[in-house]
Amino acid sequence: MNRYLLHNLSNNHNEVEVFHYVDNIFQSKKLLHLDDISSHIGSDSEIFYFIPSSKISSVKLDISADDTDEAVRARLLSEMDDFIVSDISENEIFIHRNSKLNLAILIDKSYLTSITDKLRSTGSKIYIYPEHMLSFLKDESSIFKVSDRIIFSFSAGEGFSQNEINLDDYIKLVKKERENFLPKIYLSNNILAENFKNSEIEDVSLESLHLVFIKEHSFLPNLYRGGFHLDYWIKRYQINKLDLALAIAAMSLLVIYPISSTFLNNSYADEYKTETVSLFKKINPNIKKVVNPRRQIDEILNSYSLEQASNLNISGLDSIKRLDIAEITKLYMDIDKSEAQLTLSGLGSTQYQFLINLLPQANLTLIKEDIKTSEGQVSGLIIIGLSG
């Protein structure tokens, strides 16, 4: 499975650094423009996009299990309304509650949409996480660095990222608000080392954080919102033009078949009715209306007082056609008995056997056989039954 983990290079979210892994083995790292991502990443992949934590606001939730998401969202909105700079309605709030995390994440809707739209163009399976979740999985309170951002992860899943230039000011703020913050530090930085003297400092590569994340990300809040996006699903399931054409053709057939069949059936039915009326007109031109053809024709026949119905179909007449063989020199049909006597003269024995074998298929039965075979040639009489 191809996995691509994407980080912003700077605050410009269109430039990304892409880490490529195949079956959890690091393959490559390259810089890409987010607009070109679909030409580099195929639909059979998974994308993990890490939003810089400075782009989100994360809040620990102190809620009971009875509170609905809507209630939590409403409360959060009223609490945050004062310190959110932008219009609160332009933000998307993700409430994430499970046994390990109770967290609300607030993010600018248009920013998130612009990223998801571009990621969807790949057709890959998409995950979007706040960047601080990377180190959160290794140690809840931790600090690490991606590009020029120092990223802080706090114990309840909150986090933030700050540019190196403003690190001093931010650390002061953190220390003021979180007196017990004792992070693990996954980078070597003098300012951090000075400020968090009791903290463990460990040199951890971004790739190793990626691998931990790939394995354990399932309980974290995925900020990707699925939904029905035709282009995405077409790409996701690698539906090409031929597949689409076939699907449309099949759907069209499902619609066209009953319509055309109904039309043809009605048309043939009308034709039969017209012909039935025409038959009646031939019998009696004064007939104006045919309502119940069966009853009407029976009435006509009764009016002629026919003694016995004759039958035009002569039993076995069609079977004669099958007996048009030069070596059958005489054929005598008794129609009343439904029998035929065949005189054979020098018919090859194989051909004779073939003829006998074919009789059942022609609805004929062998009744009597009086033949002589001489030098491979059959002569004599056979009587066959004509079953019609």
Place this chain on the structure above:
Amino acid sequence: MKEIFNNLQNREKSLLIILACIIILGILLSSATNLYSNLQNSSQRLNSAKSDYDYVYQQAEVLSLNLAQKSFLLDAENTYAELDKVARDFELINYILTKDDSELKIVYILNDLEKSLLFIEESVKIIGITPAFIDVSRLNEIKRFTVIYNIK
């Protein structure tokens, strides 16, 4: 419209999407049911019309045959003349028609078996009586037909 939709809450969006799906599915199901029900009805209508036609045709043939038979028994000469005409149309060779009180015998030569059988069927329609015996004698490619009708 898209703006209004996007401004709705997730719960409202989900409700609207579910509602739209139900409506679309309902319309599709109803249309499909209607289409296939029409097809079934038209199929039944066709079968009924065909069956009626076949029955009427069969009975009309019976009637025609009986009328032909009555006509033959009333005015045999006219029937023979008609048979002669048909025989000429079918280009029968050495066509001979003989009759006595009990039977009518037609003898002719024709190499085309299929055509000969058509003539027999045509003669049945004219006389209104099915032949009692048909005899086909073959000498090389020449076929001599003897068709005997019992008229008593």
